[in-house]
Amino acid sequence: MKIRVIGAGALGMLFAAGLAEFCEEIVVMTRTDEQADALRKQGIRLDGHYLKGKRNLTFVSFENEVEQDAPIKDCDYVLMMVKQYALDDDLLQYLGKQLPPDAVVVCFQNGIGHREKLEHVVGADRVLLAVTTEAGKKRA
Template sequence: MRIMIVGAGSLGLLFGAKLFTVCDHITVVTKTREQAEALRMQGISLDGDKVISTNSNEHNIRFQSYDESVKEDKHPDFLFVMVKQPAIRDEFISYLKDSMSAGTIVVCFQNGIGHEEKLISAVGSDKLLLAVTTEAARKEGLTKVDHTGHGITYLGSLTRKGGPPQASQILLQDLLKTAGIEAEVSNEMEVRIWSKLIMNAVINPLTAILRVRNGELLESPWAMSLMRELYDEAMLVAGAKGIELPDNLWKTLLHVCKATAQNHSSMLQDLMQAKGTEIDSMNGSLLRIAKELKLELAVHQTVYCVVKALE
């Protein structure tokens, strides 16, 4: 089995370290040559242990940067897209298409909504799987990652909502399980995607604005009040779109916040590192849909503006 992981952030490094032991060959594509060179020299450290060491004959993993040639690896079985949504532009999509062979399946791990339509148009719905993961990881450096929370990865197609799982879905599910990553094929990917979108749109901007860890939101009645208002507004949009979400999603959101209590959200990490955030693909997406539906999301509009100002 040949895997190509495009994006060497926290999840990219985590999945690369886990899958290394069960794949014939893995290519990890980084944003910068600096990180690619560091990984070539040092390997990957997971939870403080050197999982991939450059001192042994581990030739089944290759590190390269986004601007390096991929001619040798144009036949991955699965191509994991693990960059943040704003990176999925026309140039990036061309890069993906150049990296694929006729049998390659693209697996998209992005938060938010909107990117899947671009990728379906580019590679075709039969070549695209969507993934929603609750695995939590924190990147500690160019080559180090901590697995901060175990979760589950749901796999499925947005266009195929019934019938038995496809062979590629079962194959990938089994591969992830063998690597120690809990995985499940789902026929309800729209529900999975919207559920995670709403949880991210509630937790991420508030932790970013307040500069707190996820669990600290639960310690303040004022923060909890804002969380509930953001949640109710998001559910209003989902309902207007005809998307039926679980009745216990609010409880699930609080559980996720508690389970990742010590984590800095990705949006907070981006601001701390003076990077752009995913606010446009999270709260921004909800605001765009709400505008089309002639709905007002006053709290989402406020937190959106504050995060954009902080950017």
Template sequence: MTTIAVLGGGSLGLLLAGKLKASGCSCVLWTRTDSQAALVNSVGITIEDHTGNSLNSVTIHACSLEEVTSSDNRVVLLAVKQTALTSELLTKLASIIPVGGALVLFQNGVGHVELLEQALPGRRLIVAVTTEGAHRLDATTVRHTGHGETRLSDNSDIDPHLLSFLEQSLKQAGFSAFLSKELGEAILRKLLINAIINPLTAIMRIRNGELTKSAARLELMKALFDETLDILRDYGLGKQSEAELWDTVLNVCSATSHNESSMLQDVVLHKETEIEYINGAICRIATQQGKQAPWNEAVTALIKAIN
């Protein structure tokens, strides 16, 4: 049986590892600290539903990334934020993932695929876009705050058996998983959604569902949405109408109403956020297009000032 290694002990990493292992998949967790690995090995991973009720308590083997010397032909799910993709981490990945090895990328924003292609030549990179909501409560406990969809790039250069294995493993774990030949559109759609929800919830210190609870907040969301959509249209976002995309943003707020966005979680914990890879990236795209992006510039500056 192929073993899946989940790299990252944050919200998404704990959720993926816990649910995969609970479903019977062969799965291990690679953490970035010895202390978290020791705790997971001692008590396992606990998964809660959005109300705080315990769904699973899962025994799983964990080890710190420093302890890993070889990927042993594993499939690695990279469940860390773009801020974690340091030169040290990339060098470590190059040493443990052999040429031909597979890495599934769960990062938000844009730019990470090109970075990993350059750092890991010859590896099979599979882009994943997920709208699952998760909140890490402590080093071993994660709350599944919202169900979403996970799409994997159906790349003709990737072994179809591997893609099928990943899709079926995620489905077996209870995720809504699909292969997509048009993942570029999904990446830009998620970038649009993240550019609205993440910075505004972080600035206002509110959960996703609270964004739509007043006319003033909706007006602010719409202004940021209109500016961002205009920029991303010229960047390749073209399948859905403006009305459909606006409804998508509102539906994500509703479906993940209990979720604290990853950016809000980072701000509360005084961690570096992904603002440069989301709204900051949109500002850079706008500059390339000769456009102004005052709303995106404002939220980027505010998040940086908070940090």
């Protein structure tokens, strides 16, 4: 299974780290190149253990996204871990263009409106809503 995690906040990193050993490949998509570079160098530390160097856990950014190399083109699931307000037109257009026909978007947003936006772009049958009781703390 190939998963893309959009959003490198506390929960995005927590889920990426937790799923890394069970997936063929996990790509965490950050907002900036600087954030992706820092994660490549430092890795993720989960419960005192660094996951740097896990071959199936990589970090990329949207900042200089090149359409033909879009990491989202080859995935089974996209975990949408951004804040609701970050689900803007650019991100929606990106998903609409790049999401593979069989891939599913799993939403972890609070609030209302994101489901409808995503369903309009990728179809209602490809959007799942998730609830979690997990908590994470992101440290620089």
